[in-house]
Amino acid sequence: MSEKPVRARHATISDVARTAGVSRQTVSNVINAPQTVRAETRARVEAAIEQLRYRPNASARRLRTRRSATIAIRAEEQAGGVSGTIYDRFLHALAMEAGHRGRRILLFAAEDASHEIQQYRSLSYGDDVDALVLTGTSHTDARIDWLVDHRVPFVSFGRPWSRPRLDDPLVPWVDVDGAAGVRLATEHLWDRGCRRIAFAGWPSPSGTGDDRRSGWEQAMRRRGWAEDGLVALRADAPEDIGAAARAVSRLIDGLGPDAPDAFVCASDTLALGTLLGGGRGHPVIGFDDTPVAASQGFSSVAQPLDHVARAVLDLVDSLTAPEEDAGAGDPAARHVLLAPRLVVRDEAAPTASRLWS
Amino acid sequence: MSEKPVRARHATISDVARTAGVSRQTVSNVINAPQTVRAETRARVEAAIEQLRYRPNASARRLRTRRSATIAIRAEEQAGGVSGTIYDRFLHALAMEAGHRGRRILLFAAEDASHEIQQYRSLSYGDDVDALVLTGTSHTDARIDWLVDHRVPFVSFGRPWSRPRLDDPLVPWVDVDGAAGVRLATEHLWDRGCRRIAFAGWPSPSGTGDDRRSGWEQAMRRRGWAEDGLVALRADAPEDIGAAARAVSRLIDGLGPDAPDAFVCASDTLALGTLLGGGRGHPVIGFDDTPVAASQGFSSVAQPLDHVARAVLDLVDSLTAPEEDAGAGDPAARHVLLAPRLVVRDEAAPTASRLWS
Known part of the structure; x- marks a missing residue:
C-alpha cells in the first residue's frame, strides 16, 4: 500500500487517488459503496479508473480480508x-x-x-x-x-x-407479527359494525397460518365469541384461489341465515377466493397487500x-x-x-x- | 499440488482424496458440482472433509483461475x-x-x-x-x-x-417468440368458430407488447381482416387489472352489436382485467400462464x-x-x-x- 514514485505495471489505488485528487478511501468507496460518494467526485474517480485502466481484483481483496461480504x-x-x-x-x-x-x-x-x-x-x-x-x-x-x-x-x-x-x-430471526395484523383487521371490521366475522386460513399445522388465525381468535374471544362459534366461522383451504372459493362457498351455504357478514383471510390469494366464493357483498380483508388487493379494491395487511x-x-x-x-x-x-x-x-x-x- | 508425505498444517485436497479413497477431481466435484457425484461417494468425501476440517478457500481458487464462475x-x-x-x-x-x-x-x-x-x-x-x-x-x-x-x-x-x-x-440474446404465441392463440380461437377476436395489449411503443400484438394482426389479416377493422378491435391498457377492465368495458360498449366474441391478451393481468371488464361470457386467452390463469380456468401462452x-x-x-x-x-x-x-x-x-x- 506504499506510494511508489514510478508508475507500476498495473495502476494501484494510490495512482487513481492521485490522478483524481482524492483519498484512497474515496476511491475504495466509489468501487464498493458508490452511493456514499457525491456524483461529481464519483465521476472524477471513475474517469481516473478508466484512464489508468485500474482493475482492483475482488478475489485478492477478499483473500486479504477473509470476508466475501x-x-x-x-x-x-x-x-x-x-x-x-x-x-x-x-x-x-x-x-x-x-x-x-x-x-x-x-x-x-x-x-x-x-x-x-x-x-x-x-x-x-x-x-x-x-x-x-x-x-x-x-x-x-x-x-x-x-x-x-x-x-x-x-x-x-x-x-x-x-x-x-x-x-x-x-x-436469530426476523418476522412480521401475523397475529397482530389479523387482530387489527378483525377489530377494524368489528368497529365498522360487522359481528359474524369469518376467517379463511390455511389448514393446521402451519406456523405462519396458525399465527395469523390466532389474531382473529383473540379479537373475537375478547368480544364474547366462544370456541364452538369460532370453529363454525372457519374456512380452511390451501393457497389456491379456486380451493378457497369452494371452501368459502361451502361455509356460507352451511351457515344459512347465520352466514358471515365479513371475512378476514390469511393471504390475498384466499381473499380473492373468498370474493369469488360468495364473499363479494361483504367486506373482505386479505394479507400481504399484493397488486391484486390494490386492483380489486379490498383492504389488506401489509408486511414492512x-x-x-x-x-x-x-x-x-x-x-x-x-x-x-x-x-x-x-x-x-x-x-x-x-x-x-x-x-x-x-x-x-x-x-x-x-x-x- | 504435490503430495506431501507429512501432514500439512491445513489439510489439502490430496489429504481428503486419500482419506476418502477417491481422486482429487472427485473431491473437487463434491465441492463444486455435488449433483455429479454418486450419493455414496459424496457421503464418504464429505465425511473426510469434516474429519480433516478441510476448507478450500474460494477466494484463492478464484484468484488462481481468474474466473469467478x-x-x-x-x-x-x-x-x-x-x-x-x-x-x-x-x-x-x-x-x-x-x-x-x-x-x-x-x-x-x-x-x-x-x-x-x-x-x-x-x-x-x-x-x-x-x-x-x-x-x-x-x-x-x-x-x-x-x-x-x-x-x-x-x-x-x-x-x-x-x-x-x-x-x-x-x-447476444435469448427471447420467446411472443408473436408466434399470440398467433397460435388467435388461430386456436378462430378454429373454435370465433370471428371477432379482440386484442387487449399494452400501449405502443412497447417492444414486447408490439411483438405480441403483431401475432394477432398477422393471424387476423390472413383471415381477411383489414387494418381499420383491427383498430376497432384493440383495447390498450397498462399492466393493471382495473385499467384493463375499464378499457375492455369501453371497447365492448363502443362496438354495441359488433362486440368481440373472444379476447386474446398480451398478459394474464390483462386477461383477468378482460374477464372483469365484460369478457366473462367469451373465451379469453392470456399470456404467461400464471397461477391466476390456472385458477381462473382460462387458456394462456406459456413461456419455456x-x-x-x-x-x-x-x-x-x-x-x-x-x-x-x-x-x-x-x-x-x-x-x-x-x-x-x-x-x-x-x-x-x-x-x-x-x-x-
Whole structure:
C-alpha cells in the first residue's frame, strides 16, 4: 500500500487517488459503496479508473480480508397463489439494502430441503459467503438444526417453527407479527359494525397460518365469541384461489341465515377466493397487500418488507462482525418481531368490484 | 499440488482424496458440482472433509483461475400485475441451471437504469462476475449500449429493442417468440368458430407488447381482416387489472352489436382485467400462464423458462470460454428465439368462472 514514485505495471489505488485528487478511501468507496460518494467526485474517480485502466481484483481483496461480504439466499419456487410476490419484494429489498452496505447477494436454487442443506454445505466449505438468509420456515424444517449444528452463521426471515423454543439465541430471526395484523383487521371490521366475522386460513399445522388465525381468535374471544362459534366461522383451504372459493362457498351455504357478514383471510390469494366464493357483498380483508388487493379494491395487511430486510442485515452484521463477542450481547436483540399495518380500502365501493356485479 | 508425505498444517485436497479413497477431481466435484457425484461417494468425501476440517478457500481458487464462475442479474422490482411471477420463475430456473453448471448467481438491486449501469461498472471493475444477464429490455434502454461499449460480457433475456439491429452479434440474446404465441392463440380461437377476436395489449411503443400484438394482426389479416377493422378491435391498457377492465368495458360498449366474441391478451393481468371488464361470457386467452390463469380456468401462452435459462447459460458459457475465438463462430447462434406453447383450458366451463356468475 506504499506510494511508489514510478508508475507500476498495473495502476494501484494510490495512482487513481492521485490522478483524481482524492483519498484512497474515496476511491475504495466509489468501487464498493458508490452511493456514499457525491456524483461529481464519483465521476472524477471513475474517469481516473478508466484512464489508468485500474482493475482492483475482488478475489485478492477478499483473500486479504477473509470476508466475501456476501450473503446467500435460496431462490424460492413459485407459490401457487398471488402472494408469491412477497418473496420477490423481500428479495428486492434485501438486495437493495445489501448494496447500500457493500454486501452482495448470492442466489442459489435447490430442488428440496435436503438439496438446500447440501448447498449450505458447499457454500460454507468454500468460504464464499458470510451468512445465509433463510425463508419459508415450517414445522418440518431440518435446515435450521443443520445450520445450528454446523455453526454456519444465518438469519431466518420467519420464526423457526420447527424448534422447541422460538427464543433460542442460536437461531436469530426476523418476522412480521401475523397475529397482530389479523387482530387489527378483525377489530377494524368489528368497529365498522360487522359481528359474524369469518376467517379463511390455511389448514393446521402451519406456523405462519396458525399465527395469523390466532389474531382473529383473540379479537373475537375478547368480544364474547366462544370456541364452538369460532370453529363454525372457519374456512380452511390451501393457497389456491379456486380451493378457497369452494371452501368459502361451502361455509356460507352451511351457515344459512347465520352466514358471515365479513371475512378476514390469511393471504390475498384466499381473499380473492373468498370474493369469488360468495364473499363479494361483504367486506373482505386479505394479507400481504399484493397488486391484486390494490386492483380489486379490498383492504389488506401489509408486511414492512424494507424494515425486515434492514433488520435481517443488522443481524447478519452483528453475527459476522470481526470482533464479535459471541454469546454475549442481548439475546433478545436476535429476535425481531415487526408490526404489520392495515391498508384500508373503501370496502363499500371498491372500483373493480363494481365491475363484477 | 504435490503430495506431501507429512501432514500439512491445513489439510489439502490430496489429504481428503486419500482419506476418502477417491481422486482429487472427485473431491473437487463434491465441492463444486455435488449433483455429479454418486450419493455414496459424496457421503464418504464429505465425511473426510469434516474429519480433516478441510476448507478450500474460494477466494484463492478464484484468484488462481481468474474466473469467478459467477453471473450477475438485477433483482427486478415488483410489477403491478399478476405476471411478475415470470421474472421469479426465470430467476429460479436460472439459479437451478447455474447450479448444475457450477456457476453462481449474484443478485443486485438498482434504483433505476443509470444506477444499474453504475452497478455494472462496479461489478466489472471488481472482476467479481464473468457475465451479466439482462432482463426487462425496452425501447429506451441505455444499458445495452453501455455494455457493448465497455466490452462487458452479457446475455439479454429479451430482444434489444433499443438497438438499430436485432441481429447484432455484439448483443447476444435469448427471447420467446411472443408473436408466434399470440398467433397460435388467435388461430386456436378462430378454429373454435370465433370471428371477432379482440386484442387487449399494452400501449405502443412497447417492444414486447408490439411483438405480441403483431401475432394477432398477422393471424387476423390472413383471415381477411383489414387494418381499420383491427383498430376497432384493440383495447390498450397498462399492466393493471382495473385499467384493463375499464378499457375492455369501453371497447365492448363502443362496438354495441359488433362486440368481440373472444379476447386474446398480451398478459394474464390483462386477461383477468378482460374477464372483469365484460369478457366473462367469451373465451379469453392470456399470456404467461400464471397461477391466476390456472385458477381462473382460462387458456394462456406459456413461456419455456427452463429452456430460456439453459440457452442464456449456453451463451454465457460460449462468451466466457477461456480459448474463445472472439468474433468467429456462427453469429446467428448468439440469438435464440424460442417458441412458446398454448396451454388450453376448457373455455366453455372454467371451474372458478362458474363461481363468478
